[in-house]
Every structure is written in C-alpha cells, then in structure tokens.
Amino acid sequence: MKLDSATLFASVTFATFAGVVVMLLFTLSLRHRTAEITFSGIVWAFGLLAIAIGMLLVGLRGSIPDSLSIFVANLVLITGAGLRPNAVASLCGRKPFLWLPFLLSGFWAALWLLPAFREQVYLRVGFVNGAYLASALYIIWLCAFCNTARLVNARILGIIMSLEAVALLIAISHHTLEQYSSYAQSFQTHAMTVYLTLLLITTIGSTMCVAAMALERIQGRFHEQAMEDDLTGLPNRRALFKRGRQMLESKDNRKAPYAVILLDIDHFKSINDRLGHATGDEILRLFGRITKGLLPQGALAGRLGGEEFAIILPGALHRKAEITALDLAQAFTRESEAVLGNGNHATMSAGVLTTGISSSLDVSLKFADACLYLAKREGRNRIVSEDRSGQRAGATSTIATILDQDTGELQRLSIHAPPPTEEPVNFNKLSN
Structure with missing residues (x-):
C-alpha cells in the first residue's frame, strides 16, 4: 500500500x-x-x-x-x-x-x-x-x-x-x-x-x-x-513503620530530634463486652477522625493493632509532644460520650517520648511503650512523658512526668529504663 x-x-x-x-x-x-x-x-x-x-x-x-x-x-x-x-x-x-x-x-x-x-x-x-x-x-x-x-x-x-x-x-x-x-x-x-x-x-x-x-x-x-487500616483510615502498622523510618531518615529530619506518642484506649475490652463490637468499632473510627483533625502538620499517625495507636512527630520539642497527646486524649474523651451514650465516656492513656537524633524508631517506641505501661499502672487516663533528647545513650534511669487528665495535676518521678537496644517492640504485652 x-x-x-x-x-x-x-x-x-x-x-x-x-x-x-x-x-x-x-x-x-x-x-x-x-x-x-x-x-x-x-x-x-x-x-x-x-x-x-x-x-x-x-x-x-x-x-x-x-x-x-x-x-x-x-x-x-x-x-x-x-x-x-x-x-x-x-x-x-x-x-x-x-x-x-x-x-x-x-x-x-x-x-x-x-x-x-x-x-x-x-x-x-x-x-x-x-x-x-x-x-x-x-x-x-x-x-x-x-x-x-x-x-x-x-x-x-x-x-x-x-x-x-x-x-x-x-x-x-x-x-x-x-x-x-x-x-x-x-x-x-x-x-x-x-x-x-x-x-x-x-x-x-x-x-x-x-x-x-x-x-x-x-x-x-x-x-x-x-497500607491503610479499614476502620480508622489511618496507616496500619506496616505502613507506619515504613513511612516513619522514611520520614526520620529524610534530609530534613535526619539531624533533628523527634517525639513518639503511644496511645491506648482504656478498658476497650469492656466496651466491646458491654456495648458490643459495633460500638467498639465506632470508638476506633472516632479516634481516627479526631487524630486526622488534630494531627500537627508533618506528623504521622497509625494504628498498631487493637486499641493501640502511635504518632511520630519529627523535629518536635518535648512540650509540643505533650500538648499534642493531651489535646488528642481530651478531645477523644469529650466526643466519645456521643458514641457511648448515657453520660458514659472513654478515656486514653498515653506514653510520650522525646529523643535525640541517634535513637532509632524501634528504640524510641520501646521507651514510649514503657511510659505507656506506667500510665496504665498508675490508674489509666494519664499521660506519662519522658524527655531523652539531651540524655546520653547509656543512661539507665530518667525523670518522667505524669499528667492526670482529670485534675491536670503533674507528678515527677524517677523510672528505671533499660539502655537502648535494637530489639523489636512488643506491642502485645499491655492488658486492659
């Protein structure tokens, strides 16, 4: 042709x-x-x-x-x-x-x-x-x-x-x-x-x-x-760790301190048992919506599993991390009443860790997990924070701050903390 x-x-x-x-x-x-x-x-x-x-x-x-x-x-x-x-x-x-x-x-x-x-x-x-x-x-x-x-x-x-x-x-x-x-x-x-x-x-x-x-x-x-949690719309555990490491290793954040917040819904198993799993799912969705609305710019939040969540705040000062945790917990408690009804409300416990540039994400989560464990041991509905941003790597104890969300009372106490290791964090050890 x-x-x-x-x-x-x-x-x-x-x-x-x-x-x-x-x-x-x-x-x-x-x-x-x-x-x-x-x-x-x-x-x-x-x-x-x-x-x-x-x-x-x-x-x-x-x-x-x-x-x-x-x-x-x-x-x-x-x-x-x-x-x-x-x-x-x-x-x-x-x-x-x-x-x-x-x-x-x-x-x-x-x-x-x-x-x-x-x-x-x-x-x-x-x-x-x-x-x-x-x-x-x-x-x-x-x-x-x-x-x-x-x-x-x-x-x-x-x-x-x-x-x-x-x-x-x-x-x-x-x-x-x-x-x-x-x-x-x-x-x-x-x-x-x-x-x-x-x-x-x-x-x-x-x-x-x-x-x-x-x-x-x-x-x-x-x-x-x-890579997304179906209930909350937040990144799931896999996505949180992947994006979190990428975020902290980026050029802008590589030489800056950062904060990690671990949050756990108090008595979540009781909510499921007494009010049904549908109500429990709605509580999880509520926390997802609140987190998306209050999360600071540049921060990353995700669901680790069950009722446990984590937030990574690159370049955040310790006070900013504490305020972020407090705002989230108070908003969650306030808005949960509409879900639970009859004047009931849900609370959260949180562990806040601010660390220096030399600490890996896994190690930081381990220290934040220790703070969260202490918050639950002290009666729940509390935020325990620890500032390790200026501490040497081999330290074995630190001063933690406990904030009672109901009274606003601050307590300071010394807690034993193991030296940093590269062991993975066990997020399943906490109980309600």
Missing part, C-alpha cells in the same frame, strides 16, 4: 475512531474504577470523537459545504484537542478545566467572523495547529510536573506528546512556507508524510498510555488500601 498523504490521513482518522471505541469499552469494563478514572476515560474518548469527526469532515472537503468542512470541522477539532488535557489532569490528580476547550473553540468562532482570517488558509490552519500544540504542551507539563502519583506511563505519555508537538511544529512550518513559490514540492510531500506518520503514532500511543495510567491508578489505590 502506498503511504501517500491521503492514505496516512485516512489511517489517522480510522485510528482516532478506533481509539474512541477502545477507550470507552476499556473504561466501562474496569471493575474498580474511581470517579476520576471514569471521568478521564470518558473525556479522553469524547476528545478523540470530536477530533475524529473533525478529520472526517476535513476529508470530505469538496463533497460538502465549506461551512462544514472548514468552520465546523476545525471547531470540533479544537474542542477535542482541548478536552484531552482534562483527562490527563484528572489522572495526575489535578483539577480539570472543562472550560478550556470551549474557550479555544470560542476564539475560533470569533476569528471566523473576520474576513481577513477566514480567507487566509495558513492563518486558519496555523490557529488550529497552534491550539493542538498548546494542548500537547499542557499535557507534557502535566506529565512532567503534576504527576503526584508518580505514574510511569505518565512519563511515557509526556514523551509521546513531545513527538506530537514536533509533528505540529512541522505542520505549522509547512503551511507557513507553502505560500512561497521557492518551497519545493518535494519538501512539501516529505513534510506532510512525516507529520501524518508522527500523528498516527502519537494517536495510538497516547490512547494506550492514558489507559495504562488508569490501570496504574487502580493498582496504586490497591496498594494504599493494603
């Missing part, structure tokens, strides 16, 4: 129509698609549909009125070009701008009213290709700088759209130069062949990449769910 311009143009038109069908069937067949994925798939398909209709009308020029083959054809082409970035923006986690395609097509309609614009082919074609180029550059920008989900296929899409941008620059140059007689016919033929070939490749490749990005988003959501 001879690959002349007419054949290539027909191939691009067919590939665009095929992309519409493929994208719609693909999107609607995804069982675990989110609203963003559904939106992006449908918008990309409708963008391709508008482009395909526009190309079909252009191909029928001479057989249909110019008002259809030129004005309407380019109007829908521009609309389709403007729809595509909205689909990519949704997949990249950005807010789409659905007004963009209508703004571009509105400019086209306004310029069409000007005879000087309407009668000059290179101006009309230059505007349409310019709108296409702006669309391609916007998609490249989205893939390069707004890919918050770090989608691999977004990077590939950026490369493909770069090829489309090159093709459009060739087309713009071709239509600008063809008005000059010195522009050789052979160059015109080669330029259009390269342009349409690149357009065919990018039409197929971009649709495949958008579909692959949707699959990546679904896989990423599954990964997030595997």
